[in-house]
Structures are given as structure tokens and as C-alpha cells.
Amino acid sequence: xxxxxxxxxxxxxxxxxxxxxxxxxxxxxxxxxxxxxxxxxxxxxxxxxxxxxxxxxxxxxxxxxxxxxxxxxxxxxxxxxxxxxxxxxxxxxxxxxxxxxxxxxxxxxxxxxxxxxxxxxxxxxxxxxxxxxxxxxxxxxxxxxxxxxxxxxxxxxxxxxxxxxxxxxxxxxxxxxxxxxxxxxxxxxxxxxxxxxxxxxxxxxxxxxxxxxxxxxxxxxxxxxxxxxxxxxxxxxxxxxxxxxxxxxxxxxxxxxxxxxxx
Amino acid sequence: xxxxxxxxxxxxxxxxxxxxxxxxxxxxxxxxxxxxxxxxxxxxxxxxxxxxxxxxxxxxxxxxxxxxxxxxxxxxxxxxxxxxxxxxxxxxxxxxxxxxxxxxxxxxxxxxxxxxxxxxxxxxxxxxxxxxxxxxxxxxxxxxxxxxxxxxxxxxxxxxxxxxxxxxxxxxxxxxxxxxxxxxxxxxxxxxxxxxxxxxxxxxxxxxxxxxxxxxxxxxxxxxxxx
Ligand SMILES: Nc1ncnc2c1ncn2[C@@H]1O[C@H](COP(=O)(O)OP(=O)(O)O)[C@@H](O)[C@H]1O
Ligand SMILES: [Mg+2]
Numbered sequence: 414x415x416x417x418x419x420x421x422x423x424x425x426x427x428x429x430x431x432x433x434x435x436x437x438x439x440x441x442x443x444x445x446x447x448x449x450x451x452x453x454x455x456x457x458x459x460x461x462x463x464x465x466x467x468x469x470x471x472x473x474x475x476x477x478x479x480x481x482x483x484x485x486x487x488x489x490x491x492x493x494x495x496x497x498x499x500x501x502x503x504x505x506x507x508x509x510x511x512x513x514x515x516x517x518x519x520x521x522x523x524x525x526x527x528x529x530x531x532x533x534x535x536x537x538x539x540x541x542x543x544x545x546x547x548x549x550x551x552x553x554x555x556x557x558x559x560x561x562x563x564x565x566x567x568x569x570x571x572x573x574x575x576x577x578x579x580x581x582x583x584x585x586x587x588x589x590x591x592x593x594x595x596x597x598x599x600x601x602x603x604x605x606x607x608x609x610x611x612x613x614x615x616x617x618x619x620x621x622x623x624x625x626x627x628x629x630x631x632x633x634x635x636x637x638x639x640x641x642x643x644x645x646x647x648x649x650x651x652x653x654x655x656x657x658x659x660x661x662x663x664x665x666x667x668x669x670x671x672x673x674x675x676x
Numbered sequence: 677x678x679x680x681x682x683x684x685x686x687x688x689x690x691x692x693x694x695x696x697x698x699x700x701x702x703x704x705x706x707x708x709x710x711x712x713x714x715x716x717x718x719x720x721x722x723x724x725x726x727x728x729x730x731x732x733x734x735x736x737x738x739x740x741x742x743x744x745x746x747x748x749x750x751x752x753x754x755x756x757x758x759x760x761x762x763x764x765x766x767x768x769x770x771x772x773x774x775x776x777x778x779x780x781x782x783x784x785x786x787x788x789x790x791x792x793x794x795x796x797x798x799x800x801x802x803x804x805x806x807x808x809x810x811x812x813x814x815x816x817x818x819x820x821x822x823x824x825x826x827x828x829x830x831x832x833x834x835x836x837x838x839x840x841x842x843x844x845x846x847x848x849x850x851x852x853x854x855x856x857x858x859x860x861x862x863x864x865x866x867x868x869x870x871x872x873x874x875x876x877x878x879x880x881x882x883x884x885x886x887x888x889x890x891x892x893x894x895x896x897x898x899x900x901x902x903x
Pocket of ligand 1: 426429431449450451452453454455456457458
């Protein structure tokens with residue numbers, strides 16, 4: 414049994430069947446990259462994993478526990494709790510524009526701390542201490558992504574690459590067990606992709622698994638334990654990076670990779 | 677001595693204008709937020725009611741609405757104003773003022789609701805999604821992420837409405853409220869001079885001048901970020 418198991422995920426929008434039975438597993442400490450042409454359902458898959466969309470069929474297990482089953486209904490509180498297993502870094506960053514980099518990273522953490530301490534009827538001093546600790550965590554994370562000198566800046570004062578690094582720090586603050594990236598460098602100018610990819614590469618850790626949707630083939634090859642090639646809502650081919658990139662077996666994989674190299 | 681009397685009367689009227697303005701503003705903004713939520717509700721009856729209300733209120737003159745509110749108790753419920761004031765133990769003046777307030781609050785609530793709805797709908801979907809993914813509740817997302825952006829987006833259109841509100845207070849005269857405009861009109865008839873109207877205009881201009889400065893200040897305060 415694997416740490417993270419995605420079983421038989423189906424998803425349609427109206428009449429359009431977008432995901433047609435997605436199965437894969439991931440261990441903590443592993444990185445899987447998902448490649449495939451645009452429209453193949455990669456974003457939809459990540460959104461189903463983060464419960465921004467709900468799969469019509471299938472189950473999701475983490476650590477042996479079933480956290481999603483399409484047959485069941487989940488209330489808001491359960492969804493929230495289940496979402497916290499995951500983090501998602503968006504293509505378009507989606508930073509909160511009215512908050513500094515630090516506050517962006519700290520906000521969700523603070524809200525959780527406040528909720529928890531209120532339940533425990535903690536004193537003001539305890540709350541203050543906990544919030545100061547959060548601030549330290551957020552500062553450390555921003556330093557880790559190379560933005561220790563930008564913590565007071567607002568997103569509009571940062572470059573795209575810096576914004577995406579803040580977004581990564583923000584996702585890390587909640588210590589997700591599965592961290593997902595949806596084309597994290599697609600919205601960036603080419604000269605800024607390097608800094609973001611370097612940060613992502615450094616995130617490999619025994620504490621979490623990572624699912625990365627990307628068009629950066631070199632990067633995917635270097636960073637991943639496993640590559641998933643998606644086409645038309647199915648996993649057309651899955652395997653070790655060397656196998657997928659050097660000896661693809663399926664015709665669709667071959668033509669996708671060929672087009673990619675030539676583009 | 678006429679000048680002193682004129683000024684005193686105008687100041688009294690101006691007091692009513694400011695009071696009507698303030699009460700309308702304080703009540704219509706939260707009402708507008710409520711109607712905005714209603715118009716975006718997934719529950720069709722609520723949505724239909726709110727959209728219908730906004731359509732009717734924005735589609736008819738405020739003057740008509742104020743008059744209608746003052747007439748409803750008698751013509752619909754057959755209760756006279758004198759009965760109401762003796763029952764509530766208030767002055768007639770207060771009752772008429774309350775009618776005007778009610779009409780103004782509903783009217784401006786509807787206008788504000790459209791501004792607020794537009795602002796909420798123009799906040800990128802990604803903001804809501806980022807909040808969700810970070811485990812925030814719907815309430816937390818609204819209060820901590822969306823609200824400020826909505827306020828910022830609403831500020832310019834709302835300030836237009838608010839400046840219009842200052843001038844619209846003159847319409848309360850139809851309910852028998854003696855606000856700035858009506859008091860000036862009375863003075864013109866009493867003293868057979870036009871100057872009270874001129875003074876009233878100056879009062880309105882100063883009031884709106886102060887508001888304009890205030891909004892410019894707020895807009896500057898909120899311009900610390902761009903999208
Ligand atoms: N909310 C939605 N409603 C309807 N169709 C959608 C929706 N989201 C995605 N799709 C469709 O699903 C298909 C796959 O989209 P997506 O998952 O974004 O692909 P990818 O990320 O691989 O480019 C596309 O054809 C897209 O138009
Ligand atoms: Mg996509």
C-alpha cells in the first residue's frame with residue numbers, strides 16, 4: 414500500500430468527459446511530474462485532488478485513510494480538513510494583493526492558530542506567542558525560497574518569479590503532505606523560470622510528496638521519480654523519467670515528446 | 677437681523693440634511709451588502725426577490741418612493757399618522773423623518789448592492805480558490821481575502837453615489853422633512869429674497885467638497901497595492 418493512492422478518478426463537465434479513470438500512487442519523499450498537451454485534463458486532475466472540483470467517480474487515500482470517495486457526501490468542515498493534506502501552487506500565483514509577502518504566507522496559519530487556541534480557551538499571551546511563532550515560520554519559509562529581503566513587499570512590487578516563490582512558501586506554511594504544482598512557470602518570462610524551478614527542486618523532502626504539472630521537460634526529467642504522460646483524460650504512459658523520455662512505448666507519447674523537442 | 681434668522685433656519689435644515697445623509701449611509705451600506713449577497717444567492721427565490729427589488733427601485737424615481745412610503749400606512753393599512761405617533765410616543769416631525777429615512781435606505785441600499793455585487797464578481801476566482809486550498813472557511817475567505825478588495829473596488833463608484841445622496845436629500849421635502857433645500861425655499865417665500873437659495877447652494881458645495889476630499893484621501897490610502 415502506498416502513502417498516496419489515486420484510484421479510478423472520473424470527471425466530466427456537462428457532456429464532456431475530461432478524466433477517464435486516473436490511477437496512480439506516490440510515496441512520501443517522491444516526486445511525480447505530469448506532462449501532456451494542453452486540454453488533456455492535467456489541471457482538472459489537480460483540482461480534483463485539491464477538492465476545487467469533485468471527481469464523479471473514484472477514491473483518494475492518504476496514509477491508508479480514505480479521504481475522498483465520490484460516492485460519499487462531505488460537509489464543509491470535512492472538506493476543509495481533507496484539503497489540508499494538500500497544497501496547490503497555481504499557474505497564476507493567486508497571491509492576496511492587499512497583503513505583504515509575509516502576511517500572504519502567514520495568514521492561513523494564523524487563522525488556524527486562532528481557531529485552535531480559541532477552542533482551547535487559551536490566554537491572550539499564549540495567542541500572542543503562537544502568532545509570533547507563525548511569523549517566524551513564515552519568515553523562515555520566505556528565506557528558504559530566497560526572499561528573506563522581500564518579506565515586507567506587496568505582490569505588486571515583486572516580479573513574477575518572486576510572486577511564485579511567495580506562493581510556494583505560502584503553500585508550504587501549512588505543511589501539506591502532498592504538494593501540487595500546476596504549471597508553476599508557465600506564466601513567467603523565460604528568464605524567470607530558472608529561479609522558481611530551482612526552488613521547487615530543493616523542496617524534495619521526506620516530509621511530503623510532490624505532484625508537478627509542467628511543460629519543462631528537462632526539469633521534469635531531473636526532479637522526478639516518475640513521469641505521467643496524460644492524453645485525452647487518461648494516463649497514456651507512466652514510468653521512470655529515463656524510460657519515458659528515452660524509450661517511450663506509446664505512439665502518443667512519442668509524438669508528444671517529438672513535437673516538444675522541435676518546438 | 678434677517679441674516680441671522682436666515683442662517684439659523686438654514687443651519688437647522690442643514691442639520692436634518694446631514695442626519696438623513698448619515699443615517700442613510702450607515703444603514704444602506706450593510707443593506708447593500710445583504711442585497712448583493714441575495715442577488716448572487718444560489719437559492720432562486722431569494723435571488724429573484726433581490727434582483728426584482730433592485731430593478732423596481734432603480735427603475736422608479738426616488739421622489740415617488742419617498743411619497744409612497746409616507747402614504748402606505750394610511751392607504752394600505754388604514755392607520756393614520758396621528759395614531760402612529762401617539763402609539764409610539766414620538767413627534768410628527770420624527771415620524772415623517774423616519775419615512776424619508778426608510779425610503780432613502782431602501783433606495784440607496786439597492787444602488788450600493790449593485791456596486792458591491794459588481795465588485796465581488798470582479799474579484800478573480802483564483803482569490804477564492806487560493807483561500808479554499810489554504811483551508812479557510814467561506815467566512816474567513818470573505819472577511820480576510822475578498823472584503824478589502826471589494827471595498828477598494830467599490831470606493832470610486834460608491835463615492836459617486838454618496839455625493840448624489842447629498843443632493844438627493846432635498847427629495848425628503850415631499851415627506852414633509854424640512855431639510856436644507858426646503859428651509860431655503862421657505863425663507864425665500866418668507867423674506868422675498870433669493871439669497872437663502874444661494875446660501876443653501878454654498879452649504880451643499882461645502883459638504884460635497886469635504887466628502888470629495890475625504891474620498892480622495894481614502895483612495896490614496898488604499899492605493900498601496902495594485903492588482
Ligand atoms: N469548469 C469547466 N467547465 C467545462 N469544461 C472545463 C472546465 N474546466 C476544464 N474544462 C475542459 O476540460 C478540458 C481539460 O482541461 P484542463 O484540465 O485545464 O487541461 P490541461 O490542464 O491539461 O490543459 C479542456 O477541454 C477544458 O476546456
Ligand atoms: Mg492546465
